Amino acid sequence: MYMKIDFNSDEALYIQLRNQIIYGIATSQFQEGDNLPSVRELAEYIGINMHxxxxxxxxxxxxxxxxxxxxxxxxxxxxxxxxxAINDLREELRVILAKAICRDINCQDVFKVVEEIFCEFERG
Amino acid sequence: MYMKIDFNSDEALYIQLRNQIIYGIATSQFQEGDNLPSVRELAEYIGINMHxxxxxxxxxxxxxxxxxxxxxxxxxxxxxxxxxAINDLREELRVILAKAICRDINCQDVFKVVEEIFCEFERG
DNA sequence: TATCTGTTATATATATTGTATAACAGATAG
DNA sequence: CTATCTGTTATACAATATATATAACAGATA
Structure with missing residues (x-):
């Protein structure tokens, strides 16, 4: 059970926490049916509030x-x-890809990065 | 000059505004050297505060x-x-793709959506 | 019964967001 | 020079979001 939380990040703690757990699922560290620590336990472990x-x-x-x-x-x-999920993905990608296009990043460049990240997650 | 601002969105107005301008650049609606409206002008137009x-x-x-x-x-x-820009892209894609992987979306599915969005932007 | 869950309720402090009013300094057109 | 246009800065205010703290509740379980 590894949780990478950055207290100096501008990202809210509960968002970082959510993302870490999503990473855990994507990398098969957590699988369907697995138990997560209780709210109190995880709060204690990380050193943040239960809420x-x-x-x-x-x-x-x-x-x-x-x-x-x-x-x-x-x-x-x-x-x-x-x-x-694909519709949600499309909405989220729209802003990110707009930024990329502004920087002369093309479709192939994005494919490459996407592929890298998929490999990264598959390895766990 | 079209600005799509949703006052009921949970996304901050200044973030929506930023994104709209980025869309404008990505779709070549705004080009290098073009002038944007002044802060007072745009604020007046949208009906929000100058700041x-x-x-x-x-x-x-x-x-x-x-x-x-x-x-x-x-x-x-x-x-x-x-x-x-590619490094920034990689960081932003990591969370989004993790979510996608949780939903059994594979690399090819993502490629398809990416391609669609690129086409969408190229058409303007 | 004691202890573990998530859940709910308050209260508090701080940061973010958005608005409002005002003024300043540089540039520019009349 | 004057009036007017820029972005910029300062201050104040209200509303909301974020994080913490303490406490209690109800269901489940050993």
Whole structure:
């Protein structure tokens, strides 16, 4: 259980936390059915407040990455609506690719980076 | 000069404004050397405060999309450091692709969306 | 019963966001 | 010179977001 949190980042702690868990799922570090630490446990481990972890978990639940249960705690449960996911992806890519195009980055350049990141995640 | 601003969005106005201008550059609506409206003019046009526009412009300057001049106002001036831009791109793609991988979206799926967006921008 | 879950409720402090009013300095057109 | 256009800076204010702190509740479990 490794969590890379940067307290000096301009990114909110609960967003960093959410992203770290998403990385964990993408790299198969966390798999369907796996338990995440309890909000109190993870808060203690990282050294932040319980509510900050709770907020991250709530968002992960809302976004369809985990299910929350009073008995078992937080459990990885991916809600795969691929059509919806591709539409979300398109929206997010639009801004990023606009920036890239401004810098003369072409389609092939992007493909290369995308491929690299896929390899990076597949290796874990 | 078309600016699509959503007052109900959870995205800050100055960020939306920045993105709209970046879209404008990516679609060649704005070209190197072109003048943007003055902060007061654009603020008036959209119906928001001058400082909100000023913040958007300041960020665009800091990120290397425009230059600010007391004489000419805001002028499109792209700072192309392609190496740096690709590294920035990689960082931004990492989170987005992690989310995609969680939803069983593969490399080819992403390529398709990227290609679509490139076409979309090229058409303007 | 004691202890573990997530959940909810308050309260507080700080930072961010957006607005408002005002003034300043450089440049420019009349 | 004057009036007017730039971006820039300063100050103040309200609303919201972020993070912490303390506490309690309800369900599940050993």
């Amino acid at each position: 900050t972890v709770n907020k991250a978990y709530s968002i992960l639940k809302q976004e369809g990455y985990i299910k929350l249960d009073r008995r078992k705690g937080a459990v990885i449960a991916i809600d795969i609506d691929k059509m919806q | 909100t526009v000023n913040k958007a412009y300041s960020i665009l300057k800091q990120e290397g999309y425009i230059k600010l001049d007391r004489r000419k106002g805001a002028v499109i001036a792209i700072d192309i450091d392609k190496m740096q």
